Amino acid sequence: MPSHGLTSLTIGVPDVEETERYYTDFGLTPLGGGRLATLDGGEQLRLTYAPTRRLIELRVGVDDPDDLDRVERGLRGLDLATERATGSVSAVEPVTGVRATVEIAPRTVQEARPAPVYNGPGRIDRQGSRADGVLRDGRVRPRKLGHAVLGSTDQEATQRFFTEGLGFKVSDLVADRAAFLRCSTDHHNLLVQRAPVAFLHHTSWQVDDVDEVGRGAMQMLEEHPERHVWGMGRHHVGSNFFWYLRDPAGNFSEYYSDMDCIVDDQLWEPGVWEGMKSLYNWGPPPPPSFLKPEDLAALMTDAHQ
Ligand SMILES: [Fe+2]
Numbered sequence: 001m002p003s004h005g006l007t008s009l010t011i012g013v014p015d016v017e018e019t020e021r022y023y024t025d026f027g028l029t030p031l032g033g034g035r036l037a038t039l040d041g042g043e044q045l046r047l048t049y050a051p052t053r054r055l056i057e058l059r060v061g062v063d064d065p066d067d068l069d070r071v072e073r074g075l076r077g078l079d080l081a082t083e084r085a086t087g088s089v090s091a092v093e094p095v096t097g098v099r100a101t102v103e104i105a106p107r108t109v110q111e112a113r114p115a116p117v118y119n120g121p122g123r124i125d126r127q128g129s130r131a132d133g134v135l136r137d138g139r140v141r142p143r144k145l146g147h148a149v150l151g152s153t154d155q156e157a158t159q160r161f162f163t164e165g166l167g168f169k170v171s172d173l174v175a176d177r178a179a180f181l182r183c184s185t186d187h188h189n190l191l192v193q194r195a196p197v198a199f200l201h202h203t204s205w206q207v208d209d210v211d212e213v214g215r216g217a218m219q220m221l222e223e224h225p226e227r228h229v230w231g232m233g234r235h236h237v238g239s240n241f242f243w244y245l246r247d248p249a250g251n252f253s254e255y256y257s258d259m260d261c262i263v264d265d266q267l268w269e270p271g272v273w274e275g276m277k278s279l280y281n282w283g284p285p286p287p288p289s290f291l292k293p294e295d296l297a298a299l300m301t302d303a304h305q
Contacts, residue, residue: 002067002167003060004107005184006145008043009203010057012050013249019047022227022247025220026205027141038205040110041144045203052302053249053295055098055150055200058190060166060183061105071102075165093161095154096198100166108144113208133211140216142205146256147188149202151195155179158192171262172237172271174278180237187238187260197300201293202244202252209257210241216255217243230290231255233283237273242283250295 013019016034023045028036034047048056062068068089075082075091083090088103116133117126152158159179162168168181171188178193193201207216213232220227229252231243240259244252262268279286 002070003062003102003183004105005061005186006044006147006189007041007059007061007103007105008046008057009055009059009145009148010046010048011200011203011249011251012048012052012054012056013247013251014049014051014053015248016047016049018248023047023253025224026245026253027139027207027216028205029141038142038144041108044145052299053200053251054198055096055148057099057101058148059101059103059105061107062102063107064104068102068104071166074167078161078165080161080165091161091165093158095152095158095161096150098150098198100161102166110143116209116211131211133209133215136211136215140207140212140219140255142207142216142255144206146186146204146206146254146259147190148200148204149191149193151197151199151201152192153195153198155192155194162190162192169262169265170270171260171268172273174237175272175274177278182262185261185263187240187262195296197296197303199293199296199299200251202254204242204254204256206259207255207257213241213243213255213257217245220245230286231283234281235279236277236281237271239281242280244290250293252290252293 020034023036024030030036035043036045037043072082072089080091088101090101092099119126162181168183170179171182172180180188181190183189217231227245229244229246234241238259240256242254242256244254246252
């Protein structure tokens with residue numbers, strides 16, 4: 001695999017301090033100046049001023065200069081201007097205006113976390129003790145940045161930028177609508193979906209397990225019920241448990257756990273999904289504001305000005 005993961009995102013928001021407080025509540029570690037870190041991935045989120053919310057830059061980690069050469073060739077093959085620096089190559093995706101930078105970066109090494117012990121029918125694996133998930137009381141802390149979801153007015157062109165340009169692989173498709181793309185062994189690191197305007201739909205952050213998804217969202221909602229968007233549920237495509245919340249700028253942020261991993265490309269068969277399966281396997285029905293964020297009309301007006 002030429003790339004090994006998303007290294008960081010830069011998101012433009014109207015109020016950096018307020019949004020920084022939200023992501024601190026979300027469990028990221030503030031480093032100052034709108035920069036925030038995950039436990040395992042280090043600095044993975046940068047917030048900067050923009051008059052309306054938008055994804056400004058997405059950075060992808062690779063191992064060595066050969067990978068950069070390959071990306072540069074891919075982007076040139078799409079007739080795009082590239083900027084090469086020591087250790088990185090960068091280009092702007094023409095439809096969404098998002099800058100993609102591929103950089104030589106160390107791989108995120110995650111210490112294996114032991115699976116919680118569950119009881120089941122005919123299987124008493126946990127005897128005489130309460131479940132680990134109910135004994136936890138600390139703040140939930142995301143392990144790493146998992147994925148971003150980007151709306152594009154030309155889904156196919158944006159998809160081509162990431163696949164043919166940057167070398168992302170297609171894990172699954174939603175017919176005529178969206179593509180789940182990966183640049184690591186995670187099922188998806190980027191989802192490109194058809195939209196009436198280019199916008200950032202959500203970012204997603206890995207936590208230890210399903211209990212941490214639930215606990216994290218409950219902590220976020222305790223004093224801010226207005227942050228709730230959609231959850232708890234389990235996606236069908238990618239299999240991950242999810243709970244979505246809304247940041248003060250209007251971007252959704254997701255806690256997830258237990259996503260499918262594709263370690264051997266030969267063993268994965270991409271599917272084409274439709275209807276409910278393309279959205280989720282179980283959970284409460286998705287609210288209309290998840291499918292069509294409330295500020296979409298305002299974002300479209302801004303885009304036309
Ligand atoms: Fe997601």
